[in-house]
Amino acid sequence: MKFAYQNATQILFGQGQIEAIAKVIPTDNRVLVVYGGGSIKNNGVYDQVVNALANHQWQEFSGVEPNPTKETLDKAVEIVKADHIDFILAVGGGSVIDGCKYIAAAAHYDGDGWDILTGSHQVSSATPIGAILTLPATGSESNSGAVITKASTQDKLAFLSPFVQPAFAVMDPDVMKSLPDRQLVNGLVDAWVHVCEQYLTYNHGHMVQDGYAEVLLRNLKQLAEQFDQRDSDEWRANLMWTANQALNGLIGSGVPHDWATHMIGHELTALWHVDHARSLAIVQPSLLRNQIEHKRAKLEKLGTEVFRLEIGSDLAERTIDAIEALYNSLDVATQLTEYATDKQTAIDNVIEQLNKHGMVALGENQAITIEQSRKILESAIA
Ligand code: NZQ
Ligand code: ZN
Numbered sequence: 001m002k003f004a005y006q007n008a009t010q011i012l013f014g015q016g017q018i019e020a021i022a023k024v025i026p027t028d029n030r031v032l033v034v035y036g037g038g039s040i041k042n043n044g045v046y047d048q049v050v051n052a053l054a055n056h057q058w059q060e061f062s063g064v065e066p067n068p069t070k071e072t073l074d075k076a077v078e079i080v081k082a083d084h085i086d087f088i089l090a091v092g093g094g095s096v097i098d099g100c101k102y103i104a105a106a107a108h109y110d111g112d113g114w115d116i117l118t119g120s121h122q123v124s125s126a127t128p129i130g131a132i133l134t135l136p137a138t139g140s141e142s143n144s145g146a147v148i149t150k151a152s153t154q155d156k157l158a159f160l161s162p163f164v165q166p167a168f169a170v171m172d173p174d175v176m177k178s179l180p181d182r183q184l185v186n187g188l189v190d191a192w193v194h195v196c197e198q199y200l201t202y203n204h205g206h207m208v209q210d211g212y213a214e215v216l217l218r219n220l221k222q223l224a225e226q227f228d229q230r231d232s233d234e235w236r237a238n239l240m241w242t243a244n245q246a247l248n249g250l251i252g253s254g255v256p257h258d259w260a261t262h263m264i265g266h267e268l269t270a271l272w273h274v275d276h277a278r279s280l281a282i283v284q285p286s287l288l289r290n291q292i293e294h295k296r297a298k299l300e301k302l303g304t305e306v307f308r309l310e311i312g313s314d315l316a317e318r319t320i321d322a323i324e325a326l327y328n329s330l331d332v333a334t335q336l337t338e339y340a341t342d343k344q345t346a347i348d349n350v351i352e353q354l355n356k357h358g359m360v361a362l363g364e365n366q367a368i369t370i371e372q373s374r375k376i377l378e379s380a381i382a
Pocket of ligand 1: 035064092098134135136177179
């Protein structure tokens with residue numbers, strides 16, 4: 001166990017915290033407020049931001065789409081450069097926050113911002129950003145990752161940089177009141193898979209990371225079971241904080257990671273616009289069954305510690321069934337049906353993209369080769 005851990009994001013958690021941005025963004029900063037399709041205009045969040053920024057000089061950029069595209073974000077990059085923006089305030093879910101991370105880094109680069117995603121440009125500085133989270137799911141509000149899509153080529157790629165870690169994250173659970181059930185469910189599933197990607201590998205005996213991961217999984221399972229209580233302050237606050245902790249770097253410190261479900265899932269989103277979380281639920285059960293021998297010990301631990309299943313030789317198999325049943329209980333499908341072509345063409349399309357993106361040895365053992373990905377897709381695609 002060897003790692004460096006730092007999470008520099010100041011968390012401003014709780015009801016009424018949006019007004020705190022007045023104090024944490026320096027008043028002499030020129031601010032660009034960035035948001036998505038306008039949900040913040042209908043739920044009072046925009047008005048709270050306007051009130052809080054009364055003593056700031058600010059302007060806005062809207063229209064960042066779910067699964068944000070570089071094509072849209074590049075327009076904001078031009079604004080940051082031309083108007084000498086000092087601070088970017090992201091108001092939205094993972095898409096808006098990720099989009100702001102791209103804007104912040106690309107604004108400090110003279111070339112094409114997409115170079116950041118391909119790795120041909122290493123980020124060495126960025127415009128400071130802060131986040132007002134409106135959808136708990138990705139953890140983007142206090143991590144250094146971002147996932148950006150190039151619509152013209154259907155590429156969805158990620159980058160990581162400490163320079164785009166938000167300075168602060170406002171997490172007021174009241175903003176969740178306007179979330180449709182579909183997005184609440186997406187948040188539960190995405191956070192669940194984030195913990196799995198950092199936990200469901202092999203036994204390493206790191207008690208803090210494993211134990212905390214199990215707490216987060218138990219929380220998410222309970223929140224899913226208590227979905228009918230989703231209109232309570234307690235339910236909302238617990239989901240918001242759990243989803244944040246699932247991907248703020250802590251449980252992933254010094255342990256093996258998987259992320260294959262995400263890498264394959266991103267291709268489904270890029271090709272067919274499947275919601276991010278739903279792409280994960282489609283891939284993960286098939287992937288776990290394919291990788292069961294590598295993951296048996298941790299699947300068994302998850303089965304006993306989270307699902308309280310009885311010990312037995314088929315415990316790992318029953319654990320995967322329990323995960324699948326959890327998704328199905330939330331009406332989340334575990335097979336892809338939304339593709340335009342026949343099944344073999346759909347599989348070929350995903351495989352072609354995985355090859356193009358170098359995703360040819362995924363998972364904690366690099367055991368998910370293209371051949372294994374094809375097998376996983378055979379059962380993940382209906
Ligand atoms: O566009 P707006 O108006 O904001 O509406 C959004 C959008 O339509 C809506 N919404 C958000 N907050 C709302 C609301 N509607 C009503 N009331 C509110 N309070 O919800 C829709 C989906 O929003 P989006 O931001 O796309 O969802 P999510 O937070 O799930 O983010 C998904 C993106 O994050 C990436 C995904 O790949 C995907 O592009 N991820 C980022 C990660 C990271 N940075 O660490 C890790 C994740 O694994 C993930 O890959
Ligand atoms: Zn995710």
